[in-house]
Amino acid sequence: MKVFRHLMAAGFAFGIVGAAHAQVSSISTPPQGSVWNTMASVIAGQARESGGMRMVVQPYGGNAQMMQSVNEGLAEFSLNDVNDVITAVEGSGEYDAALPNLRVVARINPFPIGLYVKESSGMTSVADLKGKSVPSGWDAFPIARSHITAILAAGGLIWDDVTKVPVPELIRGSDDMASGRVDSAFFAVGGPKVAEVDASVGGVRFLTVDPSEENLAKIQKVRPAFYFSDVTPAPPRVGVKEPMAFVTWDNILVAGTHVSDEQVKTLLTVLFDEADAIGKAYPPLRALDLQTAYKAYPGLEYHPGAVAFFEERGVAQTPAD
Known part of the structure; x- marks a missing residue:
């Protein structure tokens, strides 16, 4: 092989x-x-x-x-x-x-995982990404495809609602958001890369999702072990601006x-x-x-x-x- x-x-x-x-x-x-x-x-x-x-x-x-x-x-x-x-x-x-x-x-x-953006973008929810660009492709990190599909679903969106910008892997995806090549990036809460980007662009924020029963059913169609968890702001959780729900796995x-x-x-x-x-x-x-x-x-x-x-x-x- x-x-x-x-x-x-x-x-x-x-x-x-x-x-x-x-x-x-x-x-x-x-x-x-x-x-x-x-x-x-x-x-x-x-x-x-x-x-x-x-x-x-x-x-x-x-x-x-x-x-x-x-x-x-x-x-x-x-x-x-x-x-x-x-x-x-x-x-x-x-x-x-x-x-x-x-x-x-x-x-x-x-x-907990999410899509995050520059704070200066004015976006606060995943729904705000409609018509905006989202990292896609993920040839070197294909697990991100299902994760982002679930996050978009929890925001009431599908891939056809956004502009797909190919990125190869996790770190590059955040670098491309920082440089302006793509409007959003995907990462886990507490990731060191999120803190790095936050410092370089003057602030970032994770986008909120709606943890409804309807959306729970949607994300579990993508992967059955997904669930929602509540996350509160704390210094290590860069980009979490208020108590919010995240798509989560174990x-x-x-x-x-x-x-x-x-x-x-x-x-x-x-x-x-x-x-x-x-x-x-x-x-x-x-x-x-x-x-x-x-x-x-x-x-x-x-x-x-x-x-x-x-x-x-x-x-x-x-x-x-």
């Missing part, structure tokens, strides 16, 4: 195959500046400090490469949208072949079947025994909660090491929404 050959080349470049691979645990992420990369960096740092793990963060170009790297044993862990993991295991959506070696380790946190930690039970249990021990330190280092991770971390998801299996960890901690599995 062509993607696999590229991943093998990346694996050799990062020195994570052979003997080195046995000594180092890696977390595959999108590029630097993304929320997942930042989260993984904090988790890896804590795992090195308090868990004695040799853990590194390994950036890739997008979700498909991240999932492929774990499935093929080139990375041990990854952070991803539960919806994308479901489609990866199924071999549906953006995945043309099933990736059967992915296992859930834990639910990490809810992940972030989950994923491991490959090649990862030992011991590695999984060690990382989970760090996550939940050092949750306060991790949350202080990156506020979105304050949502780490042992009691809600063992959640069932359709079509996904938990890693045996995770099952053993939660059983030892007396945590029962909660059903899927």
